[in-house]
């Protein structure tokens with residue numbers, strides 16, 4: 350069924366952090382099967398555990414007890430301090446079981462009216478009907494008929510709305526400590542502490558969905574260890590058996606006892622093969638040295654991404670914990686995450702998406718610094734392809750044109766004179782070879798940036814007549830239109846890249862002029878940590894200048 354839009358190649362084998370297609374092309378895997386293959390591909394311990402268990406006992410169902418399920422349950426409870434585990438086969442099933450359990454606890458203790466569930470916007474909890482309805486992304490739950498009642502979604506990290514929503518009718522609150530599918534958005538510890546308090550006050554169970562953040566992904570065995578709050582029920586899956594399907598919920602006796610024989614079940618849940626592998630995975634990942642490496646390499650990945658971004662200015666934010674990292678595309682590129690992903694694949698790098706504008710990195714937890722460096726080299730190639738792709742150039746060009754279309758210069762006389770001057774300059778530029786023309790255009794843009802009022806800290810913008818801004822826009826308009834045409838007709842990516850740089854600078858120029866015209870008349874002040882709109886703009890401008898000078 351056409352539920353997926355898979356990448357074009359057919360993968361046939363893998364080793365460590367690398368996978369290969371049927372034509373033997375190599376790819377560096379920063380997806381780990383969506384945060385599943387925590388030990389990479391073909392890990393000897395995993396392979397050995399599968400082989401050994403397959404020869405002994407694969408499956409018997411929960412009508413019987415098997416030794417491997419008991420072993421894994423004991424390891425998980427000893428590690429976390431919970432009393433009981435219920436095994437399933439996936440993340441969605443784990444959340445389904447947790448939500449059903451929470452409702453059953455409330456039903457037994459307080460009555461049928463205590464059935465409301467609070468979850469958060471952008472959250473993702475799986476695709477079964479209950480879990481997808483609880484998830485905070487309407488696009489996944491719409492169109493399947495009436496959704497289960499009693500589910501409320503509130504903004505993430507907004508304590509006021511949460512406090513107004515929770516009540517005696519609330520039976521459960523479900524949350525991810527880092528929203529994975531939602532865009533690598535981290536929960537605020539202060540917010541979480543208050544959520545915990547309110548859950549206790551209203552006798553609501555707090556459920557952490559650690560399907561993606563668990564099993565070492567954030568650099569601790571479970572993510573909750575880093576946020577100072579322990580949930581009443583925790584759900585786990587993905588990496589728990591390093592690629593063999595498994596899921597689990599962990600909780601305390603006084604909660605677990607509300608599931609009686611027959612209230613819930615699963616044919617495959619706690620399957621001997623999956624649990625045998627899971628048991629080995631827990632042994633490896635619980636090791637403090639292993640977890641410390643995850644934290645260290647995660648920080649390294651974020652740092653290297655930042656370095657790359659200093660060069661390209663494509664991402665507006667790089668965030669995450671451990672080896673769950675997101676790079677959010679800056680506004681001009683935000684609708685093109687899938688295109689960048691495609692170019693990554695083309696260059697031999699597999700990445701994930703999260704939210705609509707975030708590139709997600711969830712590599713095997715065994716990744717090394719040298720492989721992260723390799724990933725950055727491949728990403729650099731992908732970014733060069735991306736930034737010189739016609740769709741992106743056309744989009745940028747349209748953006749410039751539509752911005753300019755709305756802003757006509759006020760002082761027509763002055764603008765006309767300036768336009769005439771620019772046109773004369775362009776006539777002479779037309780005789781130049783492509784590279785020289787680009788260099789001169791860049792020089793001009795650098796000059797115009799230097800002349801822009803916002804770049805001159807000692808001048809009050811109030812002293813600049815608004816006609817000046819109109820003129821600047823007219824100039825940028827004229828030059829950009831010419832550039833757009835040149836870009837569209839330039840077949841060589843390198844030359845197009847140069848023109849794009851100039852266009853990019855023109856956009857920054859334009860932003861600056863618009864910003865001032867929108868009434869931001871105060872002199873530019875050095876901002877606190879680049880928080881204000883003006884501050885980040887001037888920083889980007891100076892980066893852009895540096896880039897042009899470097900070229």
Ligand SMILES: Cc1ncc(COP(=O)(O)O)c(C=O)c1O
Nearest residue numbers: 439440441473474475529560561
């Ligand atoms: C936080 C979270 N919960 C639940 C799920 C669903 O897991 P599964 O696809 O194994 O059902 C996912 C999957 O991406 C997830 O990220």
